[in-house]
Amino acid sequence: MAKLNLSVAISGRGSNLKALIEACADPGFPAKIGLVISNKASASGLRFANDAGIPNLIFDHKAYNNRADFDRNMTGAMEKSGTDLVCLAGFMRLLSDEFCDHWRDRLINIHPSLLPSFKGLDVQQAAIDAGVRFSGCTVHYVRKEMDTGPIIAQAAVPVLSDDTAASLAARILIEEHKLYPHAVRLIADGRVTIDNERAVISDHNGPINALQNPE
Ligand code: GRF
Numbered sequence: 001m002a003k004l005n006l007s008v009a010i011s012g013r014g015s016n017l018k019a020l021i022e023a024c025a026d027p028g029f030p031a032k033i034g035l036v037i038s039n040k041a042s043a044s045g046l047r048f049a050n051d052a053g054i055p056n057l058i059f060d061h062k063a064y065n066n067r068a069d070f071d072r073n074m075t076g077a078m079e080k081s082g083t084d085l086v087c088l089a090g091f092m093r094l095l096s097d098e099f100c101d102h103w104r105d106r107l108i109n110i111h112p113s114l115l116p117s118f119k120g121l122d123v124q125q126a127a128i129d130a131g132v133r134f135s136g137c138t139v140h141y142v143r144k145e146m147d148t149g150p151i152i153a154q155a156a157v158p159v160l161s162d163d164t165a166a167s168l169a170a171r172i173l174i175e176e177h178k179l180y181p182h183a184v185r186l187i188a189d190g191r192v193t194i195d196n197e198r199a200v201i202s203d204h205n206g207p208i209n210a211l212q213n214p215e
Contacts, residue, residue, distance in 0.1 A: 004031040004188040007083040009074070009091040010038050014045015015173065016089035016110055016180050021052045023181035030188035035081040037074055039093050055081070061093055071099035078103075085187060088142065089180070100144050105194055107142040108187070110180050112172045114138060114154055119147035124165040124172065133213040135159050135168060137176045139183035141199065150199035152192055153183045158213040 006024075008017050017036065023029050036049035036056040049056040057077055064070040070093075078086060088109040100107065113123040115138040118130075127135040136156040143149035155175035159168060186192050191202045 001030070003029075004184070005034045005082050005084045006031050006087050006184065007035040007037060007078040007081060007085075008033055008087045008089050010036065010043055010045045010089050011040050011092040012043050012045060012090050014043060014048050014090065016176055017045050018048045019177035019180055020087065020089070020184065021048055021054070023184070025052075029181070029185065031085070031184050034083060035078060037077065039070075039091070045090070067094070067096045068098060071096045075099060075102055085184070087180070087184065094146065095142070097144050100142060103142075105141060108139055108152065108183065109142050109147075109149075110176055110183075111138050111140065111147055112136075112169065112176065114156060115140060115147055115151060122165070124168040127159055128163055128165065128168060133159055134211065135172060137172050137179055139179055141194065150194050150197055152186060152199045152201075153179055155179045156211060158211075161214075 006020065008020060010017050020033060024032050033054050036046070036054050038046055038056065038058050039061045041058045041060065046056055059070060059074055061070050064073070084106065086103050086107045088107070113127060114134065114136045117132070118126045124135070134156045136154055138154045139152045141149040141152065155178070157171045157175055186201060193200050
């Protein structure tokens with residue numbers, strides 16, 4: 001079966017891009033990355049695309065008069081590359097309604113909290129400040145409102161009493177790097193459908209043990 005063709009959009013470090021590249025390097029993985037896009041020429045994550053020989057383009061948002069033009073150019077490049085699924089991976093630009101409509105149900109994002117809790121930025125500190133005992137990461141389809149959309153997969157990590165935003169972010173990031181390829185695989189295998197704005201996973205085996213923190 002043909003592999004799902006991904007476009008990955010980044011703005012910075014690109015560690016999730018790296019995780020996706022590594023997953024795609026497995027011949028049995030049902031997706032490949034056809035294009036990497038960054039809105040910043042300085043994004044250090046671009047080196048992962050270059051090292052892997054993946055075509056990459058920089059769309060400097062400052063060079064565009066408005067968001068719609070910027071987004072239309074990105075869509076054009078992604079269409080040209082034959083994109084089946086757009087993966088946002090630390091892409092720090094809000095997307096236009098037009099872009100979200102064009103790629104509806106073919107556009108996913110990874111966010112470092114258990115959505116719908118803690119949308120937006122600085123979410124690790126927000127989780128610590130709220131005193132929650134678990135946080136984690138979410139891969140979800142993208143809708144127009146920021147950090148909303150049907151949830152595909154989540155991974156939970158404990159929040160420890162001496163956590164800083166940095167230590168919690170590091171614990172979550174380890175899970176992000178496993179969860180994003182896992183979610184892409186679920187989609188590529190045709191196991192995800194959207195029903196009434198909920199993502200439904202077929203043949204779904206979840207863990208049955210409760211987590212407790214503190215013990
Ligand atoms: C990740 O924490 C991701 O969840 C969030 O932005 C960060 C990107 O990190 N959306 P990286 O660029 O993939 O290393």
